[in-house]
Amino acid sequence: xxxxxxxxxxxxxxxxxxxxxxxxxxxxxxxxxxxxxxxxxxxxxxxxxxxxxxxxxxxxxxxxxxxxxxxxxxxxxxxxxxxxxxxxxxxxxxxxxxxxxxxxx
Numbered sequence: 001x002x003x004x005x006x007x008x009x010x011x012x013x014x015x016x017x018x019x020x021x022x023x024x025x026x027x028x029x030x031x032x033x034x035x036x037x038x039x040x041x042x043x044x045x046x047x048x049x050x051x052x053x054x055x056x057x058x059x060x061x062x063x064x065x066x067x068x069x070x071x072x073x074x075x076x077x078x079x080x081x082x083x084x085x086x087x088x089x090x091x092x093x094x095x096x097x098x099x100x101x102x103x104x105x
Contacts, residue, residue, distance in 0.1 A: 026055035033063070042073030053084065061088035062095055069099065078103055 033048035046067060052060030065084035068077045082103045089096035 026052040026057055026060070030057055030060045030063075033060070037063070037072075042067065044073070046073040053087075056087075056091070058088045058091040058093035061085070061091070062093050062099075065096070065099065069103070 029048040030052035033045040033052065036042070036045035036048070046064075049060050049064050049067065053064045061084050065081045065088065066072065067074050068081035068084065070076070074080075082100065085096045085100050085103070089100060
C-alpha cells in the first residue's frame with residue numbers, strides 16, 4: 001500500500017477533521033492536542049488535553065501534569081502537577097512514577 005501525498009489542501013482538510021473530531025471524542029481531542037504540542041502550540045493544546053484528562057485518559061492526565069511542571073501552556077504549579085500525575089499513576093501509567101518521585105522528594 002502506498003501513501004498519497006496530500007498537499008496544502010489535504011493538510012487543511014486533515015486539520016479540519018481533527019478539530020471537528022476533537023469536539024466529539026476525548027481520544028480524538030488527545031490526538032489533536034498531541035499534534036499541537038509537537039507544533040509548539042501548548043496553550044492551544046491545553047483545553048483539548050483537559051477534555052481528554054477529565055475523561056480519565058491516563059496519557060492525557062500525564063500530559064496535563066507535565067504541562068503544570070513545565071509551564072507548558074499553563075502557569076507552573078507543582079500541586080496541580082502532582083494531582084494529575086497521581087491520577088494517571090492510579091491507572092498504571094508508568095511514565096508518572098519518575099515525575100511524581102521528583103515532585104514529592
